[in-house]
Amino acid sequence: MVIVMGPEATQGDVDAVVQIVGTAGGEAFVSRGISRTIIGLVGDIERFGTLNLRGMSGVADVIKVSTAHKLVSRDNHPERSTVRVGGVPIGPDTVTLIAGPCAVETPQQTLEAAQMAKSAGASLLRGGAYKPRTSPYAFQGLGEAGLRILADVRTETGLPIVTEVVDAHDVELVASYADMLQIGTRNAQNFALLQAVGSIGKPVMLKRGMNATIEEWLMAAEYIAQRGNLDIVLCERGIRTFETATRNTLDISAVPVAQRLSHLPVIVDPSHSGGRRDLVLPLTRAAVAIGADGVIIDVHPHPEQALCDGPQALVDGDLRELARVMRQLSPLLGRTLVGDALATA
Amino acid sequence: MVIVMGPEATQGDVDAVVQIVGTAGGEAFVSRGISRTIIGLVGDIERFGTLNLRGMSGVADVIKVSTAHKLVSRDNHPERSTVRVGGVPIGPDTVTLIAGPCAVETPQQTLEAAQMAKSAGASLLRGGAYKPRTSPYAFQGLGEAGLRILADVRTETGLPIVTEVVDAHDVELVASYADMLQIGTRNAQNFALLQAVGSIGKPVMLKRGMNATIEEWLMAAEYIAQRGNLDIVLCERGIRTFETATRNTLDISAVPVAQRLSHLPVIVDPSHSGGRRDLVLPLTRAAVAIGADGVIIDVHPHPEQALCDGPQALVDGDLRELARVMRQLSPLLGRTLVGDALATA
Amino acid sequence: MVIVMGPEATQGDVDAVVQIVGTAGGEAFVSRGISRTIIGLVGDIERFGTLNLRGMSGVADVIKVSTAHKLVSRDNHPERSTVRVGGVPIGPDTVTLIAGPCAVETPQQTLEAAQMAKSAGASLLRGGAYKPRTSPYAFQGLGEAGLRILADVRTETGLPIVTEVVDAHDVELVASYADMLQIGTRNAQNFALLQAVGSIGKPVMLKRGMNATIEEWLMAAEYIAQRGNLDIVLCERGIRTFETATRNTLDISAVPVAQRLSHLPVIVDPSHSGGRRDLVLPLTRAAVAIGADGVIIDVHPHPEQALCDGPQALVDGDLRELARVMRQLSPLLGRTLVGDALATA
Amino acid sequence: MVIVMGPEATQGDVDAVVQIVGTAGGEAFVSRGISRTIIGLVGDIERFGTLNLRGMSGVADVIKVSTAHKLVSRDNHPERSTVRVGGVPIGPDTVTLIAGPCAVETPQQTLEAAQMAKSAGASLLRGGAYKPRTSPYAFQGLGEAGLRILADVRTETGLPIVTEVVDAHDVELVASYADMLQIGTRNAQNFALLQAVGSIGKPVMLKRGMNATIEEWLMAAEYIAQRGNLDIVLCERGIRTFETATRNTLDISAVPVAQRLSHLPVIVDPSHSGGRRDLVLPLTRAAVAIGADGVIIDVHPHPEQALCDGPQALVDGDLRELARVMRQLSPLLGRTLVGDALATA
Numbered sequence A, B, C, D: 001m002v003i004v005m006g007p008e009a010t011q012g013d014v015d016a017v018v019q020i021v022g023t024a025g026g027e028a029f030v031s032r033g034i035s036r037t038i039i040g041l042v043g044d045i046e047r048f049g050t051l052n053l054r055g056m057s058g059v060a061d062v063i064k065v066s067t068a069h070k071l072v073s074r075d076n077h078p079e080r081s082t083v084r085v086g087g088v089p090i091g092p093d094t095v096t097l098i099a100g101p102c103a104v105e106t107p108q109q110t111l112e113a114a115q116m117a118k119s120a121g122a123s124l125l126r127g128g129a130y131k132p133r134t135s136p137y138a139f140q141g142l143g144e145a146g147l148r149i150l151a152d153v154r155t156e157t158g159l160p161i162v163t164e165v166v167d168a169h170d171v172e173l174v175a176s177y178a179d180m181l182q183i184g185t186r187n188a189q190n191f192a193l194l195q196a197v198g199s200i201g202k203p204v205m206l207k208r209g210m211n212a213t214i215e216e217w218l219m220a221a222e223y224i225a226q227r228g229n230l231d232i233v234l235c236e237r238g239i240r241t242f243e244t245a246t247r248n249t250l251d252i253s254a255v256p257v258a259q260r261l262s263h264l265p266v267i268v269d270p271s272h273s274g275g276r277r278d279l280v281l282p283l284t285r286a287a288v289a290i291g292a293d294g295v296i297i298d299v300h301p302h303p304e305q306a307l308c309d310g311p312q313a314l315v316d317g318d319l320r321e322l323a324r325v326m327r328q329l330s331p332l333l334g335r336t337l338v339g340d341a342l343a344t345a
Helices: A011-023 A045-049 A107-120 A144-157 A168-177 A191-198 A214-226 A254-261 A270-274 A277-290 A316-333 A338-344 B011-023 B045-049 B107-120 B144-157 B168-177 B191-198 B214-226 B254-261 B270-274 B277-290 B316-333 B338-344 C011-023 C045-049 C107-120 C144-157 C168-177 C191-198 C214-226 C254-261 C270-274 C277-290 C316-333 C338-344 D011-023 D045-049 D107-120 D144-157 D168-177 D191-198 D214-226 D254-261 D270-274 D277-290 D316-333 D338-344
Strands: A002-005 A027-032 A037-042 A059-063 A083-085 A088-090 A094-100 A124-126 A161-164 A180-183 A204-207 A232-236 A266-268 A294-298 B002-005 B027-032 B037-042 B059-063 B083-085 B088-090 B094-100 B124-126 B161-164 B180-183 B204-207 B232-236 B266-268 B294-298 C002-005 C027-032 C037-042 C059-063 C083-085 C088-090 C094-100 C124-126 C161-164 C180-183 C204-207 C232-236 C266-268 C294-298 D002-005 D027-032 D037-042 D059-063 D083-085 D088-090 D094-100 D124-126 D161-164 D180-183 D204-207 D232-236 D266-268 D294-298
Touching (some): A011 A037, A094 A107, A094 A338, A107 A124, A107 A144, A107 A316, A124 A294, A161 A168, A168 A180, A168 A191, A191 A214, A214 A254, A254 A266, A270 A294, A277 A294, A277 B277, A294 A316, A316 B316, B002 B011, B011 B027, B011 B037, B088 B094, B144 B168, B180 B191, B191 B204, B214 B254, B266 B277, B277 B294, B277 B316, B294 B316, C107 C124, C107 C144, C124 C144, C144 C168, C180 C191, C191 C214, C254 C266, C254 C277, C254 D277, C266 C277, C316 D316, D002 D011, D011 D027, D088 D094, D094 D316, D107 D124, D124 D294, D191 D214, D232 D254, D266 D277
Parallel strands (some): A124 A161, B124 B161, B232 B266, C094 C294, C161 C180, C180 C204, C232 C266, D161 D180, D180 D204
Antiparallel strands (some): A027 A037, A083 A088, B027 B037, D002 D059, D027 D037, D083 D088
């Protein structure tokens, strides 16, 4: 059961709900999201039903969770949602370009990549400080030092930051620097981590597990939502199949299928799904044309020196061309590229 | 080893090549394709190398097959090919809309579907007279009676016919009615059938096996090409994965990958890959945007009565909308929808 | 609908059934299998229901096909079947060892391999004269010359022959030499070929398609059975998955699952599923222990010279060890290795 | 780089190594495993090479990690390892039966299940107190209360406990109760969790990720080993494929493949791979016959009331039969069922 508080709700209203739930033997997880405060209840639903929660001060809605993924489902929320990241929208009216280096390596490399991203037309900066790697002997990221670099580059460029968190333990730390937390494909069923990001008031980008069905992906989102955080963006990044010509197989159909089942925004990662630079532009065209709400792109000022995933990173000219094509295609879908929307407004 | 004859080559030139190859202990498969005559040689390549075939009258080129799929490979043929089906092009400058009923059921149903297809903007009519079905108790198609219906509808509407052949035995019969022969996903490694359609002078649409790698798909095309028929169109129709939300998983990346490896045109089947009517339009947008050379679409005047694959068939209004979207998108790729190209010309 | 004739049925009885079905507008496929004659009816089942076929002379049973795979299903045939190949049983009381070269190359290589097989304890000789190969440039087998070699080696060794047929056209020819026809994984949904082997009076080994569900595999068997041939042995040979350490992934669970759904014998191909010599023995142990009715093994007197699949072929000592292990394990399952059963009897 | 300390090494020896590594700008992870103390070094390998670590007091070996999975690889450790859990061996000379309820529900259900397990011949008790579930609304386990129940049942029955940990945060707590920590399939690339169990002195059972290649599985084990814990048992539990007749596809070939690549013991989970009670016994036969070092089995006194995975749990008689079959098969592989080995000794 989930309680949605209205915009006028006070801290006292929230406390009152928490208290009454505790008295009834339940547990309440409060989260002040960017756009709403939500209280997730765990315990005896029958008992909660007797509490007249809907009548309490500040309570806007009480949602009984009867279907498997009630909170992220479109059944109870027919309008598609827009999630705002440092003021930048990801949602049904726009197409958002997120770009940046796969891994933060040095201040200069990160700044150069961010400047490339911004001047091409990107609205958000991606960059990894914590890198989950198959081998324990591979470069695992700079950790907090990387987060500090990202924060400095944000100050310099004005681009809000999207960065991955790989350990429930680090969620607070990462959230203190980042504008959006990314959950990677290998953590798509790391439920402790999902719950941790569900309890923090920052938007989350949830990558699809490379072996997750669409149903399981939405369930993972439900884990986040259940702790009160509905500012979730789903990201399709390819699934594992028998085909080896591409790193993973981009499941382009998952975009309309997930948008039909869930009200959450859905974006596409053309860089990691293909794993090949020459596929990034064509896959981006497909993503925008099918109706994705954005794309997230690896860029690197010097891909040949990249510590991670260099072969798929775009260079400056490629990214400008990609943004140009996004600008051309978006209007056919009744959308605008986000930076342009802001520029025009 | 393959000998490509020049346009000026006479029957005598061809006979001379066949004879000399036979004398050298080899076997020669002659095929007069629509655009060129080709002679595929099987036997001792070393021996053939001593024959000075390149110097013979009418011989334009001798290709030694050293890589795995030499004839369909782009390595030796950097320009992308255009295949013409009853005068209708499928190739790099255009986008071709093929539409029609999954199965030919009655003259009236086929004619209505063809009229829907034509008035929406389709240039080729698809329709199955021989239906490979998982169960032996399912409707298997009308056979030759279905082919006759298709031929009548072609006369009525002017649309050239694409139809499936499932048995090497039937290739001549089907080719006597059809403008293009279709090889279905279940026959993607039915080598006897591939060789049979390779020996007949009609264009072939080769669907990707639902478990075939892109490499195996091109090898299957090579089986056809080796018998002298290079008028082959590749069709991506989804691969088998763990995801069950869609019938198969459309491997949209396969379009640019196959176009980079092979000079053959590549089209997409959004109807069979998704298996859901609501996905046909979005998948078509993705296909055109990524650079597919055409799409093939199931339509039915009355999908609820269809004997085969009704749930994915488009009705009249849907198909018009789909063609409208294709018209909008094509120019962004520097292409024209085929019917419009002809209309304008 | 399928009519099973009794052992006493005369040719006249069969003709009478065919005639009455034809009069009712139906088509009858007669097949004298090794153990029974069956007439498959295609047409209007309602109409056939009015014919009192069950009362006709020589008719033992009339089976209405209402479920998807009625004829091979265990629902209507609870006892598991034994199929006999040149007198050698494959069924629930025994374990049958089939061995031989992947491809027939020369008389000497085939004879040596057969002698290895026989002296180790194999009861049936496998060997390919027609080889379906992914590449058109790979060795495709000796064709009829290979069949003649196999027949000579049968005369020499007394081992009945199992060999693959890849083209419906060749079924009669191959059946004139072979004791058992093999349908390979790439032809698992080549329905014309399945129907052709269903119409010939020889046992069939049906390999599972590398992308076929167990349900689809049984449906393919039903295509054969529907034409009157119930002497079918199913062969699990690995499915295609993301794992690349083995050529395919042996789906060992498919053995008990298929045996529960169907009365047909189920054997395992450890050579092709793993594609590695070192896995043949362990996979054979697993196959016998789980209850497979036999195994089919690649052997070659000189694997390093093999034209096809050398890396997985066993040599002499390996095969003896494999047979020894099969002898040890079989009694724990209440079975005997076939050769020993015959020797003891 | 990893330093293996000899059995005679003192705390002072260990401290000295840690200090010198720190002085050289590196980081040292010390871990006192059950059978050896290991110090994993992270930092500049070149620099470490100058330190003459091999000459220091108490140091038995210095392993340079040059291949991808050096520590778990059989290259440097040709003899297969035995891991001891509360005195119970899992290794190449024995077959170990681990049984117990999927989830700990009540003291009585857990005790009954443990008594079933013990009297049948199991040597270790499995039971989940923390359950990772696809849906946030499914039963997630009793948490620490469940651990206390397990500890009580251990006291009662003498069976050491294997139980899952799902959060790096909980590793110390779970390790304070458990004899062996289990990492589940969904956490197979949860690197923070792998590192956490690598730093604690308890044996670990590492389930294969349902989408992990064998290579990735060994890499996950390397993450644990790198922190100094080499008491790792690999558990094959089925991979995700297109087949839906079983919950997952047991990759039986993975057992010999992993045993060839790694010196770690490899066991099989027949309950979760098949997801069907009728497959548990046949899959166990296959597992023992192929050479698995043990099996882990779901049992439940009253499966129809189970809160989790009831359909696959064995009841009392089934488990006795399973142990009987394991006793019969083990000697053929030169092994003994563990309980019997102890009983005989």
